[in-house]
Structures are given as C-alpha cells and as structure tokens.
Amino acid sequence: MKISVVGVGQTKFGQSRKDISDLMLEACEKALASANASVDQIDAFYIGNFSSSFTDQCHLPAVLASRLSVNKEITRVESACAAGGLAFKEAVLAILSGLYRTVLVVGVEKMSDKSVETATKILATAGSKEEMAHGATFPSLYALMAQRYFFEYGANERVLAKVAVKNHKNALHNPVAQFHKRITVEDVLRSRMVALPLKLLDCSPISDGAAAVVLCAEKWAWKFTDKPLRLAGIGHEVEAIELFMRKDLTSMPAVVRAAQKAYTMAGIEPRKVDVAEVHDCFTIAELIQIEDLGFCKKGEAKNMVDQGRTEMGGEIPINPSGGLKAKGHPIGASGVAQVVEIFYQLRSEAGKRQVKNARVGLCSNLGGAGSTSVVSIFVL
Amino acid sequence: MKISVVGVGQTKFGQSRKDISDLMLEACEKALASANASVDQIDAFYIGNFSSSFTDQCHLPAVLASRLSVNKEITRVESACAAGGLAFKEAVLAILSGLYRTVLVVGVEKMSDKSVETATKILATAGSKEEMAHGATFPSLYALMAQRYFFEYGANERVLAKVAVKNHKNALHNPVAQFHKRITVEDVLRSRMVALPLKLLDCSPISDGAAAVVLCAEKWAWKFTDKPLRLAGIGHEVEAIELFMRKDLTSMPAVVRAAQKAYTMAGIEPRKVDVAEVHDCFTIAELIQIEDLGFCKKGEAKNMVDQGRTEMGGEIPINPSGGLKAKGHPIGASGVAQVVEIFYQLRSEAGKRQVKNARVGLCSNLGGAGSTSVVSIFVL
Numbered sequence: 001m002k003i004s005v006v007g008v009g010q011t012k013f014g015q016s017r018k019d020i021s022d023l024m025l026e027a028c029e030k031a032l033a034s035a036n037a038s039v040d041q042i043d044a045f046y047i048g049n050f051s052s053s054f055t056d057q058c059h060l061p062a063v064l065a066s067r068l069s070v071n072k073e074i075t076r077v078e079s080a081c082a083a084g085g086l087a088f089k090e091a092v093l094a095i096l097s098g099l100y101r102t103v104l105v106v107g108v109e110k111m112s113d114k115s116v117e118t119a120t121k122i123l124a125t126a127g128s129k130e131e132m133a134h135g136a137t138f139p140s141l142y143a144l145m146a147q148r149y150f151f152e153y154g155a156n157e158r159v160l161a162k163v164a165v166k167n168h169k170n171a172l173h174n175p176v177a178q179f180h181k182r183i184t185v186e187d188v189l190r191s192r193m194v195a196l197p198l199k200l201l202d203c204s205p206i207s208d209g210a211a212a213v214v215l216c217a218e219k220w221a222w223k224f225t226d227k228p229l230r231l232a233g234i235g236h237e238v239e240a241i242e243l244f245m246r247k248d249l250t251s252m253p254a255v256v257r258a259a260q261k262a263y264t265m266a267g268i269e270p271r272k273v274d275v276a277e278v279h280d281c282f283t284i285a286e287l288i289q290i291e292d293l294g295f296c297k298k299g300e301a302k303n304m305v306d307q308g309r310t311e312m313g314g315e316i317p318i319n320p321s322g323g324l325k326a327k328g329h330p331i332g333a334s335g336v337a338q339v340v341e342i343f344y345q346l347r348s349e350a351g352k353r354q355v356k357n358a359r360v361g362l363c364s365n366l367g368g369a370g371s372t373s374v375v376s377i378f379v380l
Numbered sequence: 381m382k383i384s385v386v387g388v389g390q391t392k393f394g395q396s397r398k399d400i401s402d403l404m405l406e407a408c409e410k411a412l413a414s415a416n417a418s419v420d421q422i423d424a425f426y427i428g429n430f431s432s433s434f435t436d437q438c439h440l441p442a443v444l445a446s447r448l449s450v451n452k453e454i455t456r457v458e459s460a461c462a463a464g465g466l467a468f469k470e471a472v473l474a475i476l477s478g479l480y481r482t483v484l485v486v487g488v489e490k491m492s493d494k495s496v497e498t499a500t501k502i503l504a505t506a507g508s509k510e511e512m513a514h515g516a517t518f519p520s521l522y523a524l525m526a527q528r529y530f531f532e533y534g535a536n537e538r539v540l541a542k543v544a545v546k547n548h549k550n551a552l553h554n555p556v557a558q559f560h561k562r563i564t565v566e567d568v569l570r571s572r573m574v575a576l577p578l579k580l581l582d583c584s585p586i587s588d589g590a591a592a593v594v595l596c597a598e599k600w601a602w603k604f605t606d607k608p609l610r611l612a613g614i615g616h617e618v619e620a621i622e623l624f625m626r627k628d629l630t631s632m633p634a635v636v637r638a639a640q641k642a643y644t645m646a647g648i649e650p651r652k653v654d655v656a657e658v659h660d661c662f663t664i665a666e667l668i669q670i671e672d673l674g675f676c677k678k679g680e681a682k683n684m685v686d687q688g689r690t691e692m693g694g695e696i697p698i699n700p701s702g703g704l705k706a707k708g709h710p711i712g713a714s715g716v717a718q719v720v721e722i723f724y725q726l727r728s729e730a731g732k733r734q735v736k737n738a739r740v741g742l743c744s745n746l747g748g749a750g751s752t753s754v755v756s757i758f759v760l
Contacts, residue, residue, distance in 0.1 A: 053433050058505040059460035062621035062751035066508075071637065074618040074752075075466055076458045080439035086455055090470060096477035125438040128446075238454040241442035257451065371442035372454075 001265065003092050004221035004228035005378065006214050007035020008340040013209035013328030014178035020055045020110040025067040027106050027210035027333075035214040035224045042214070043100035044073040048087030048107035050080060050331035053122045055110050064106070073100075079238065080126035081281065083107065084211070084335025085365030085374030089236050091215050101220050107336030108210035119206050123331075126368045128242040139203060139282065141243050141369045143195035146284040148249040150197070155287065155302035157197050161188035162305050163283040164201050164325055170312060171322025173352035178207055178328030202283040207328035211337035227347050227380065232268060232360075234376040235261030241371050252370030255292040259364070262375040263294070270294030273316060273377070274358040275345045277338035279366040280323040289364050290318065293375070312355065320345060320353045335365035335374060346380045381645065383472050384601035384608035385758065386594050387415020388720040393589035393708030394558035400435045400490040405447040407486050407590035407713075415594040415604045422594070423480035424453040428467030428487035430460060430711035433502045435490050444486070453480075459618065460506035461661065463487065464591070464715025465745030465754030469616050471595050481600050487716030488590035499586050503711075506748045508622040519583060519662065521623050521749045523575035526664040528629040530577070535667065535682035537577050541568035542685050543663035544581050544705055550692060551702025553732035558587055558708030582663040587708035591717035607727050607760065612648060612740075614756040615641030621751050632750030635672040639744070642755040643674070650674030653696060653757070654738040655725045657718035659746040660703040669744050670698065673755070697735045700725060715745035715754060726760045 009030025011023050018026070024047070032039060045064060052058040061074035077087040084107030091103040111119055124132045127141065149155055165185055171177035183201060191200040214224065221228035235258035243249070263270065270293060278293070280286035290301035295316055309315040321327045321341040324334055342361035344350040365374045389410025391403050398406070404427070412419060425444060432438040441454035457467040464487030471483040491499055504512045507521065529535055545565055551557035568581040594604065601608035615638035620626075626633070643650065650673060658673070660666035670681035675696055689695040701707045701721040704714055722741035724730040745754045 051432055051438050052505055056501075056505050057509060058431050058458060059507070059621060059748050059751065061459045061618045062748055063508075065618045065751065066620040066622060066625065069620075071617060071619045071634070073616045074459070075470065075616075078438060078456045078458060079441045079454070090455065090473075093470075093473050093477040093479065096479065097473040098476060099473065121436075125432055125436050127439070128443075129437060236453045236455075237451060238441045238445045239451045240446040240449075241439060242446060245446065254451070368439050368442055371439065371445065 001231045001233065002218035003095055003231040004216055004218045005339065005343055006216055006221050006224035006228050007031050007037060008213045008343045009034055010176050010211040010337055010340050011209050012176045013207050013330055015112045016208035020057060020108055021063050021067045023110060023208060023210040024064055024106050024108045027212035028068060028104060031104060031212035031214050037214055037224055039068055039070055042102050042104045044094055044103045046087040046091045046103065046105045047076040048084035048332040048336055049076055050078060050083045050109055051122050051125060054114055079372040080367035081331050082335055082365045082367030082372040082374050083332040088336060088339060089234055089374055092231065092234060095215060095217050102216040104212060104214050105336055106210055106212040107333040109330035109332045110208045111206045111330060112208050116206065131242055139195040139198055142282040142284050143198045145249045145288065146197050149284060152250050153299040153302060157189060158185055159302045159305050160202055160283040161185040163280065163286045164188050166311050167280060167319050167323040167325040170320050170353055171326030174322050174327055177322040177326055178205060179326045198282055204281045204324035204329035207330040209328060209330035209333045211333045211340050213336060213339050229343050229346055229378045229380060232377045232379050233262040233266030235259060236374050238372050241368060243369050250288060252288060252292050252373065254370055254373035255289055255364065258373040258375040259293050262377050266377040268360060268377055272360050273362045274360050275320060275355040276316060276318050276362040277321060277341050278318050278364045280319060280325050281329060285366065286318065293364055317355045320350065320355055338363035338365060342378050346378060381611045381613065382598035383475055383611040384596055384598045385719065385723055386596055386601050386604035386608050387411050387417060388593045388723045389414055390556050390591040390717055390720050391589050392556045393587050393710060395492045396588035400437060400488055401443050401447045403490060403588060403590040404444055404486050404488045407592035408448060408484060411484060411592035411594050417594055417604055419448055419450055422482050422484045424474055424483045426467040426471045426483065426485045427456040428464035428712040428716055429456055430458060430463045430489055431502050431505060434494055459752040460747035461711050462715055462745045462747030462752040462754050463712040468716060468719060469614055469754055472611065472614060475595060475597050482596040484592060484594050485716055486590055486592040487713040489710035489712045490588045491586045491710060492588050496586065511622055519575040519578055522662040522664050523578045524623065525629045525668060526577050529664060532630050533679040533682060537569060538565055539682045539685050540582055540663040541565040543660065543666045544568050546691050547660060547699050547703040547705040550700050550733055551706030554702045554707055557702040557706055558585060559706045578662055584661045584704035584709040587710040589708060589710035589713045591713045591720050593716060593719050609723050609726055609758045609760060612757045612759050613642040613646030615639060616754050618752050621748060623749050630668060632668060632672050632753065634750055634753035635669055635744065638753040638755040639673050642757050646757040648740060648757055652740050653742045654740050655700060655735040656696060656698050656742040657701060657721050658698050658744045660699060660705050661709060665746065666698065673744055700730065700733045700735055718743035718745060722758050726758060
C-alpha cells in the first residue's frame, strides 16, 4: 500500500446546533488545515453517511459541493455503521486506481434532529427486516451476543462495565468527546436496563458530528507533511445481515476475515499493534473484537479487560479516544474518527491520552451486528 | 481504460410484488448467467441505491450477502438518482486499483411500497433543503429549466412532448419496460399539468426494479464472453445542489464537464456516438443533455427532436430502451440499466429496438437537478 494519511480534522461530538452540511464543512476545513492543503488540491471526496432519514437529505455529494464551493468528484458510501470506514476504503481504491492523487474522506451523521424513538427506528434499518419484525433492536441483538459470551466463557456484567469505565476515563482527555464524565463499575451496573444484560451505560449514545482525513499517494505526501501516516493494510468483509445465520454468537466472522486480510497486507502480526480504536457500539462488541482482531485467544478477552490490560499503559490500549461509548457515535463519522485518533497517536500528538511508543495502530469499524467489517492498520 | 463489461441482467421495471432483496437477487443472477459466471468468481459487489427511506432498509451490502449466500466485499454508493452510474464508476475504480479482477454492480430501487405523497417527499431529499422549503419539488425545478429553455431558444411544449412520444414508442419493443403504451403528442399535451410546462406524460414514473452488470479487467474478459464491451471513457462531476446557484438554467455544467472527461479519456468525439441512453427523468432533461453531451450546438436540440433525428433510424437514436420515461425509473437502477441497454445495442442483441451499426454507445446518468453527472462511453 503506497497510501499516506496527511491530515485529519474532527468536530466536537455530541448534540450540535449545526446542520449536517455545517458539520461536514467544519471537519473538512480542519482536515485541510491539518494537511496544509487547499481544497483545490483535492481531486475527489468520499462521504461516509449512514442514513438520510436522520436529516431528510440525500445527495450529500452535491450538498458538500455547495458548501466547499467546488466542482469535483464526490461520492457517498454506506454500509450501516461502517459507512465511515468504508468511505475510507473507497478513497484508498480511488488513489490506487491511479486516477487521483489526493482524496478527502469525511464521515458525518446528524442524529439529534429526530426523537430517540425515531432514531431507534432508523438505526433498526441497519438490521434484518425479519429479525426486527420479531421485536429485535440493536441493543437486543448485541445482548444476545453478550448472553452467549457469558455462557461460553464465563464473563459477566462487571467485565462489560469495565469496558465502559475505561472508555469514559480515556475520553476525559479528549476535548472533542461527547462525554467528559468519569463513571464507575457501580454506575454502569445501576444504570437503566436496556436489553439484558446490557444497561444504558453499556451503550454508545446518539450523537452529531463529523470527522475527516486527507489521503494521498505516498509519493506526494511530502507536499503536505513531514510526518505522514502510512496505511499498511486494509480489509473489508460483509456477511449475512441476519444474526440467526451466525453459527457462533461470540464471534463476528466478518471481523476475523477483514482483520486477516489487513494483517496479511500489512505483514504485521496482531501482537505488534500498539494501539487500537475498536467499534464499541456496545461494551460486548469491544470484548468480542479484542478476540476477533487476534489480540488474545478466544475466551481470554474477559481476562484482558478484567486485568486492565486494555487500559492506558496496559498491554494494548484500546479506544484511547474514548471510543464510541464516550467520544460519541455519530454513525457515519465513527469509522473516520478512528483514523483521526490513530493519526494523533502515531504522531505523538494525542496529549494527555498519548499511548507511549505507539508505532502501529489499528482501526476496527463495524456495520450492523457485525455483518460489515472494515479493519485498517497504520504505521508512521 | 482496460475494463470490460461481460454480462448484464435486469428485472422487469414497474410495480413489483418482490421486495428490494428479491429484485437485487434477480438482477444479479441474470447478470451472472449472462456472463457465464458463478458468484464465486466475483471479487466485490457495488450497489447503487438512492434512498433507504423507500424500504426502511439500510445496510443493503449485508442484505445482498444474505441473498447471494456470500462473504464478500460489498459497498453501497449513493448520489441521488446517479447512484447507479456512480456505483458503476466505483466498480471501475476497484478494478483499476488492481485489488479485484471481477466486480458486479447492481442498481436497485423499490419505490412502490410508499404512497405517491411519501415517495414525492423522499425524492425531494435529493434537492436543496432551502429550495424545497420554499415549495420546490423536482418537477418544479425541471419546469424552471424548461421555461427558461423556451425563453432562450424558442422551444415549446410540443417539442417536449415529442421526447415522451419517442421514448414510449421505443419501449414498445423492450420487454422489461414499465409501459408498453403508444402515446401521441396530443396525449402528452392533454395530460394533467404537474408544473408548468411539464405535464404528467413529461415525467418519468415511480418504479420498482433492479439492473446489474459484471465488469472485469480486460485481460480476463475472455473467460466470460467473446464479445466483451470495452469501457472507453468515464466522467463524474458534482456541483452545487441549489438550482439558484446555476448561472444558466438551460445547461447542466456537471454534465458538460463529465462528458468532456469521458470523451477525452475515450479519445472519441460526440459525433462518433451511435446510440445514447440519456437520463430523461423529465422530457426537458433529455433536451438539455442532447446539447450538453455535444450531440448538437446550444439551442439546436429542439430542432433535432422536432425533426426526428433522435428517433430510431435517425442521426443518433436516444433512449432506444424507452428511457426513464417509458422503461421506468427505479432510481438506483436507472444508471445501471443504461449500461445494460448499451451492452445489448453494441452486441446487436437488442432485437426489434436494435440501432443499426451501433459501434459507440454513451450513457448519461443524472443526480438531482443535474448536480451529479456520470457519463460513460462504450465500444465493442
């Protein structure tokens, strides 16, 4: 892969008064500034966005053209909550095609215009219509995974709670995070039940926000920065949308395969990863991905979490940004925001949340109940 | 461009009892059969789909994975009504990236699940929120273009009607067309006024349907067919979503630039095009594109249409398939269905609607009021 990330930008995540076009524009302008680039230097744009039902606005490519005052090639990409990671992948393909030198990817979602009830319905469109017709929602699908994980490997609600506590703690040092609120295991356990065993504080929030990154062919990176991130490998996999089609609820096969592709392409082994941003839409999702990404053997993630080995200063710090749980989860933005965090981490620009000696970073972005997976690996 | 189209497939367009996943599956299976390919030979899939609000189903990549029983790289692409053409472009980039040999593109929309009123609202999400808030709809935006075109170039409602009459006539010989109904200029003029001067029969219908094509790197085309279509050039442009930003309402600058790119890439001049599928969402759109695609000088399209030079047997037959007007316009499918028709035409497989000696074919796919344009040129 001869692809470099040369600049990043992100809005504050949380509830915003800005509309979706304002959010996109802010993230784009910050990423351009970070890359010391003018908009004229960008050959093509990719937008990651989950659902136009949140804003009643399709045709975001033309909206972005208006806001940036450009006539360019702009494309929107979607695969549920992996929209951002997938837009990043499409930008990579665009550069590899040889038709473009420099591409900007912006992920965005403006969710708070709708009520929580409506937002829940829109989120459910990422799942199987058959399963949703039987009463499933995303919390309940992930709850099934948690129950089975507990049964198979003896984890429990306290372990899940520790994932949320860690991510909230990390977010305290992330100025753009939605929550700057320290929580305890007891807080999580006492929070409102959503779908047994997942409680409110096991779930990522509804958020507004955007994140953007500027990519270019490696040979042009010097024009923008003397510290480009190199994309070492990327993997993308999609499998059946129905959870009932999955043989083992304690693993997400799409993640396993996407990670294998990314590791193989990068020539890097899981144990070489120094820092990871992992799609923690629900605490159980982080636990399962720790295993599916190869950071430990099957059934051992509960010990890793319980022993603090994924905390800052631990064996492999996961979600130093605060993750979806505490940084926030504006759906289409999340996969791009993961790359933003890894950019800061590998360049040692993450301030108080800096992972020491971080040389290899990984992003894992999920769609739906893990039916879509995009995994990317970066080195400085 | 070393890209070949080696197989195509399409469902019947019109109102369908099938759901969106059935429609996708049928088009994919037909395209695979046409390419003599098994699904295992496809490395990646691209889906063109406009709005999940029609079906309350996002995450179509995972839906397609379920229906095809595959674990593959599947991506949904959207830029309003150009979703299909843009999915085709992304598939081209994917092959050019060198990471994939063979890619399938499927465009789909299932619109009839919603009422006409709801569908009209969903369609309006492809436009500027500001313009729509002031009462605009797509018929009224295209009506403004028509009024200005009449004022500038002296065309009239009879000329527009002739576009609809021609496309309905062509559709009589297309078995998958939504309408098999001959209409006259008087029928169009007498049909219900929608937005002055556009009447019901100037407008494309609400449709269900899917279309699919199989692409591969040219060097592998022999594995699938001895008559591959070669993609000679492709252009994509996006400009501001607001119509009020356009200096001249009688032209779509995105189409002009996308076409220039495609012609330059192909090394082909407009006068060499033998047959074209042109995005006639409204009759005026076909008239304007005849000029923007370079088939005649500015202001002369009205004469071309009036004199029958775009009819079968004319100087350049446009929309032998029946176009969006009569073949139907399942939004995300339309850009892909254009490629399907050109495939048949250049291979002399179009039966009673065959354009004689068709060696160069062009597709022009629009998004919104022409803010997105994808133009592609094919040769046998």
